[in-house]
Amino acid sequence: MEFSAEDDEAMRQYMPSQFGKKDGGVDVEGQIARAKRKVVDESKQDKGDDDDKDSDDDSDDMSDEEDEFPVSHEVIIKTHDRAITTIALDASGTRLITGSNDCTLKLHDLSALTPNTIRAFKTVDPFATKSSAAAESHSIHQVLFGPHSGGQFLCITATPQARIFSRDGDQIAEFVKGDMYLRDKHNTKGHTSEITSAAWHPMNRDRFVTAGTDSTVRIWDVKKRMKQEEVIVHKSRAAGSAGMTRLTTIAWGAAAEGNSSMLVAAALDGSLVMWAGEGPYHRPTAEIRDAHVKDTWTSGLDISADGRLVITRGGDDTIKLWDTRKFKTPINTTSHSSTSSQYPTSNIKFAPNSQSIVTGSETGHLHILNPATLRPELVTPVTPGSPLICVNWHPKLNQIFTGSANGQTTILFNPSLSTAGALTILSKAPKKRHLDDDPNLTVDMDPLGMAGEGHDTGGKSGGPTPGSFASRHPTVGLTASGRSRDPRRPHIPAVTPFAKSTPDQKYVMEQIDGSDMRDEDPREALLKYAPKPGEKNVFTGAWDKTQPKGIYKDYDSDEDERESKRVKK
Template structure:
């Protein structure tokens, strides 16, 4: 029993010696037998750290008393230091505020001086003169006068919104857009003034883009949207996205700015006598126009004796029907239709010479205003336009007359101008953008060489301007307010655009 533990101990010692021998042998083979162990490290293993007596060292120092009271006075010194730092920071803040104020004043002074220098140097063009070189006083005066003259020539003589922009007619320059060889009976310019479309009795509709057109003045697209029917009227929507196409058919079409058909109105049942029960027109269209404030609504009028309102989202049936009547209660065919600029009224000019209006906020059973003999009885009214201020109505008829009406007193025209020959049932009339002039196109009589564009004063009825446009009748005419340019479509297939380089914007100026 006593020898068994001894045997176990001997066995363990033997195994330990064997393990140690194996580890030593492995270390020699692998080459790290002395890894991490040096002579110095072996010596340091037997050494111990030196111990110091802190109190003895402090007592031996010359300032021993100071170190003894260090713990007691540390709090007081910290408090005093905080108060001193606070006072110093307050002084620094006041000094920095004074410095910032002084710096701000200096910056403002420097900015003003810089602006004055830049203003004085703004008239200089090109690199500065070399040092030591100066112009004579006479030469400097001549250079200054020359630059002033050039700047005055290049500047516009009007201010936006002042109305003086339209004091001078923009007719000093012109360009010609060739539609074809036949009459231009439809002409439209989008609200932004970048694209022109024209239509004629040759069934074609052409597109011009001022921004993409070069000096050759060629149209970029020509289509025949209504097959073998002449184009009677074209008009852009309020936002300029789509175009209303009115032709000699009983269907109105909607095309986009690139000429692709987007929709068309439905054709009515021609065997129904009550026109309010048909879904669409049953006879040839005469005119049409968009609602100035609603880009989804437009109106069309036809020889079937109705004026119909349409919604662009639902062209399968009309939205409302207006039925003009003659003095005897019979059907009167509306030849032209137009919304007022505030969209409260819709007006129709009929083939019996009457002007009839309906309130869009009420039912369309009875007219709100009626001028029975606005033009000679039996003559057609070819165009009606409302002034920009909404107070006046301008009408043009085949009785060779141009009449101006006050919307508050429709019994008698304010101005009546006669002997303006009108051969076409689509002849336009228009207001100038500042409402001071009224204009229309005149067809040429036998023996006359040119059709004319005439403009009269709205207040005095005085002839202000007369322009010989082309060898034919002037049918379509308009004055674009944004571009300040005048467009005229003639019976010889030519569209003329008049402009002034100083008072007109973009449009024809971009492609000349």
């Protein structure tokens, strides 16, 4: 039987080329090459026939764009099931946190990920600390790391209360909610309705500001959660006699002159308001009544690093650039389709060097604009057909992080311009995993979500995920109602709000001085100090000689005592 050349080639593909231990080196260049994306600049495709160039010129232009912006390569993170509403990174660029409409936060450690294990190491439900009886879920509006410390981050949800978490996802503080029945907003200790946006102080790590739908801006100290430091009530001239409107977004940046700062907020009545960042707050420094069309949601707002420019992205399909020194009319205006009606957290950002402006679009394209003219310098598709909601350009990594409506987080980078981040992921060898290490199968083994992309949030989906560990082992774990599937395991009673507010034994023992004496027998406590035979009486020795003698009658036995009591009766 004769074999053809094709059969020989098929045999070589089937049989191993070598035996024994192989080199475990990492082909970093190959992994980076596989992450390369086709950069398509659609802003230069519709210029007409007169502007046609040769293919060599086009390739030169595309290479120039790749060298100018970090968009030549990409790494995709798919850890959410619904739209990504916010993205935050710490100052070092190692901790990535994404928030979504699925009401959860995903924590990613970029320094620990490998090319085939790109997933969140922890899932945080901001309302998981509440009891099962009062369980609630709200969309995540914003997540912000402090400007000078990555040890904690601020979380804004669709509630009147802001929350601060540690970088590991542990809640540190929950700020107070105001009394909604007080008409004067100056007298409430917190927001009385939903918070829409927040911002950290550009220099003070202990101060941040929140803006809400109760028409107030409130400045907080991270160490004082029971009351805000300052309250700014925005009186809308276009809202009628009540003067109340919804504040949609806020930014806190450095001022153009001096070491002070400034606050800029946008409202639903179309106004754009500026205050001095350090006060006084009773009167705005400047106000533009018709910055955007009334009753449209201005979702994007950012201040340049030098404090001279303000960029806004309105719900009226426009992007406007403002000069803080002449805060009356926009410097430039350009048309841009808005996604704020469906995704109110759609943002717009200055580049770290303020030489570019980056934002997304409803078509899933990333737009990089020139701040002088607002003309697009690069328009490239990231998630075609799915709106690009939030963007974040990290200054240290020089990488662009984007979040889309399909739940995808994309890291755009350039190997020659970027550092760490996605390059750290691709510089590692793919992790060798056992079949049981598949996150789709082991996600329910860790109730805190440390081993996979998610965790059980109390049976909200109505039962275990098909193919999960709980579905394959029905006698292990808990049912949707919280009862144990194992009949040998006792049922853990639910923690009610009353029981949660009642101090337990551990709290009393640790917080109340002398509480450990309540279970002690007083007689035994006194006998500890009783002197032994032949020992000097230290505590009551002064009364040994002056102690009066007893005048009570002594009975010889218990029967004599009972007889005397009968006679008295």
